[in-house]
Amino acid sequence: MMFEDTHDEHVLLTPGPTPIHPRAQKALIRSMLGHMDPEVFALNSEIQRDLREMYGTEPEGFTALLAGTGSLGMEAGFANLVEAGDEVLVCANGSFGRRMAEMAARYGAKVRLVTAPLGEAIKPADVAAHLDDDISMVAVVHGETSTGVLNPVPEIAELVRGSGALLTVDAVTTAGMEPFHMQQWGVDYAYTGAQKCLSAPPGLAPVAISERAFSRFAARRTQTPLWYCDFEGLRDYWVNHTYHHTVPVNLHFAFHAALRAALEEGLEARQARVRLMGRVIERTLAPLGFSHYVRRPEDRLPTVLALRLPEGFDDAGLRQALRQREISVTGGLGPTAGVIWRLGLMGESARPGPYHRLMTELEDLLGAPGLLDRYEAVLAEEQRGELALA
Incomplete structure (x- = not known):
């Protein structure tokens, strides 16, 4: 079977592997x-x-x-x-x-x-x-x-x-x-x-x-x-x-x-980048019913954002639809299958661009107008906050 080369288009938001750094x-x-x-x-x-x-x-x-x-x-x-x-x-x-x-x-x-x-x-x-x-x-x-x-x-x-x-x-x-x-x-x-x-x-x-x-x-x-x-x-x-x-x-x-x-880049800068993106994604998706799976903030792993899915959410169906649009998202393992999404925020995936693409497609697939606008507004607000603290 022949496969079309879609490397430049595919968005990898899994908890590993991550997009390869250009260098x-x-x-x-x-x-x-x-x-x-x-x-x-x-x-x-x-x-x-x-x-x-x-x-x-x-x-x-x-x-x-x-x-x-x-x-x-x-x-x-x-x-x-x-x-x-x-x-x-x-x-x-x-x-x-x-x-x-x-x-x-x-x-x-x-x-x-x-x-x-x-x-x-x-x-x-x-x-x-x-x-x-x-x-x-x-x-x-x-x-x-x-x-x-x-x-x-x-x-x-x-x-x-x-x-x-x-x-x-x-x-x-x-x-x-x-x-x-x-x-x-x-x-x-x-x-x-x-x-x-x-x-x-x-x-x-x-x-x-x-x-x-x-x-x-x-x-x-x-x-x-x-x-x-x-x-x-x-x-x-x-x-x-x-x-x-x-x-x-x-x-x-x-x-x-x-x-x-x-x-x-600096390890501290990378730590700040992953935390900023985690806040942006969680705040953007919260109005749709997504919530943190890990209850205590101090127990949350910044590089793998585990979000509990909204009630009635078609986990497998939506992830399959995203995959058809060249976006990979990972669900839960074992007892958490169908319960959570695990969004990778490691390395090159912890940047605004890949999640801009995710929000664009989710807005369409979920019929959620304004989702991308909310993402961009929250991102801008969080980035301003980071600059103010610098």
Whole structure:
């Protein structure tokens, strides 16, 4: 079957992947180099330096790219840092926390769960109640993509610091657009996906690994079962420049361009941009009956706006109609299917243009005259407010 190329027209408003940054798009099509080429090693060193800044690691903290998506970043942490019989405390208040628990169990961990109802953040007091000397790792999703919840990682990290346990953090929908301070908080292993907040192509998982984590890895009783992402092999390639496996070179070039663009814009500026767009979209859609799914403002994940749908709303039908007009919007997962929309506000999607297009089409499809005018008025008002505070 032949498909018409509509790349330039399609509007991607999903919670990942995000629209590719123009500089990353350009870098993606450059001529190929070998993965052991000196220019590639020089590029990788720049990527490592920029990742240290993005994650807030110690000055010489180890960072790298895994050749896979964010789920490989998740699995690599458990494969390298967990052995059969280890007790792992997993914070699970959505699909990706549950995925962490499943992965840890597959590597032989005795998993303890700290849970919270859907749409609510993990309570640090519940973590404290389960944390004891037997726990070797605590794992938590910073931004739970499935429900739009921001978990209190700084408070959880403070509890873990005095316990002797490692702290693993899923930063897939936060790193690069939300505050993340790995060294300050005491995070030992963090990962994200290139296609999320940084608007690079899918296929890379940027990771950061503390010296404490490397020490735990070195003290393993058994060999790491996942050869592909073995920490020692990873460090051999990224630090010692010895062959381990063929990395996707052009994805590295594209990722470097996207990450550099993010740092040049400034992480604080990106945080302000995503919050402004979230307010604009929520205020625009509220008169139609959309409302925040996450009740407490402090528990809301800015980069994934989870909105409860109006009563009687044809979720699947409207999203299909939008897709026919080259707009992708994502609904809920599992128990939230048909209940919420999850609007991506990461990287290049957190800009006025893509949502201008959404409001234009919703005005027509919903028979809601004035929706676009309201969007433009609210946007102008919020932008004036930002300038007044600057």
